[in-house]
Amino acid sequence: MSLDDCSDTELVRRFKSGSAEAFDAIVRRFQDRIYRLACLALYDEQYAADVTQEVFIRSHKGLRRFQFRAEPFTWLYRTTRLVCREFNRKRPAQSLDEEPADMSALPERVVADYDRAKRVRELVAGLPERQREVVLLRLFEDLSVRETAAAMGCREGTVKALLHKATVNLEATMHRTGFDHER
Amino acid sequence: MNDEIDKLAEDYRRIEAPPGLSARIRAEVANRPVRNRGWLPAAATAIVAAAVIGILPALWQTSAVNDKPPVRPSLSTLASFKVERPAVSTPRLSQIRTPSAPAMPKKPRLPSGNEQTHNELRTLEEKDHAHS
Structure with missing residues (x-):
């Protein structure tokens, strides 16, 4: 193997x-x-x-x-x-709108990644820290509830509760900002 | 799960590390060799073992002494420890601690009944004389 x-x-x-x-x-x-x-x-x-x-x-x-x-x-x-x-x-501290100085010198793929990271971060940044963490691990990294709980050092019930709150908040933010996946 | 959150997760997963990062990490790790400290637990065990081996004979000797029957001194031996009293008499400890107090003055004698009445009358006469 x-x-x-x-x-x-x-x-x-x-x-x-x-x-x-x-x-x-x-x-x-x-x-x-x-x-x-x-x-x-x-x-x-x-x-x-x-x-x-x-x-x-x-x-x-x-x-x-x-x-x-x-x-x-x-x-x-x-x-x-x-x-x-x-x-x-x-x-x-760096502002969300602040871009790297030598953006034009970066390869296209890196710039695209930067834009993607910026979009995702703009949406996730509004969440409280624990909710943001649960979104990253459970939704984005696709960890199980048990693995997320182990990574965050909390109980599985806490992960589920945080995930519910985070999903509601994230959806509200996406509707408010008019999130466009293909942007 | 919401479709929009799915799309957001998809966007997130498309972020990739720069191409040269793994080579950079490999080079950096190679420059920092990890010191092999695997011998430390073995050394600690050896030191503890040596200490135990050193202490054991001493413990054995102590137990050997403890196994012996207790020494019982004879009465004549105990009598040799008797304290001899000095020939000169010494004051007792209570005498040293409480010095004798000075004698109290004598209690005055009270006058008898006739003498007292006479004295009272004389005092009253003196007072009347003074007022007049």
């Missing part, structure tokens, strides 16, 4: 037993998800890339002590949240 076909847990197990290829596979599998979370938390492509890099550097050390009490993504998500908070403390 190739590494890309392995489960998340199996990948981490192989990495713990000393396989460098397993770590590369972990990076390939999770980098987009970590980058997206960081994009929405920081609203800056460059910082999001830096956060993703930092998360994987920490996971290279931390996953060696992983006890398999939770899913590897849950562990990575918690590390991402922590690193994002650290980056947010260090850098000055």
Whole structure:
């Protein structure tokens, strides 16, 4: 069985037993998800890339002590949240309307991603932090209620309640702002 | 779930990490070799084991002493510890602590009944004389 076909847990197990290829596979599998979370938390492509890099550097050390009490993504998500908070403390606050200075120099795909991240973030930004978190994990990252609860460190009932409130609020915001998917 | 939220989630999932990010991470991880600290628990165990091995003989010796029957001194030995009284008499402790108080003055003698009446009459006469 190739590494890309392995489960998340199996990948981490192989990495713990000393396989460098397993770590590369972990990076390939999770980098987009970590980058997206960081994009929405920081609203800056460059910082999001830096956060993703930092998360994987920490996971290279931390996953060696992983006890398999939770899913590897849950562990990575918690590390991402922590690193994002650290980056947010260090850098000055950035407005939602503020664009990177060298936007024209960026590749088209990156600009499109930036616009997408901006649209999504504009809609999600109005939600309280816990509701935003539940939307990202449960709706966007498609985690189960149990995994979302484990990632957020709360009960499954709390996740369900937060999700209901967040959905109502998000729909209201989308109607108010006239959200256009094809924009 | 609402269709619009589905579309929003779809937009979100189309965000991808920059192409060179995984190579950057690989290079960064390679530059920071993880120090192998796997020997630390083994070293700690060895130190504890050495300490236990060092302490055990001492514990064994103590228990060997404890196993011996208790020493019972003879009466003649105990008599040798008897304290001899000094030849000179020493004051008692209670005498040292409470110094003797000075003697109280004598109680004045009260006059008898006839003497008292005589004295009272004389006082009244003196008063009358003074008023006149």
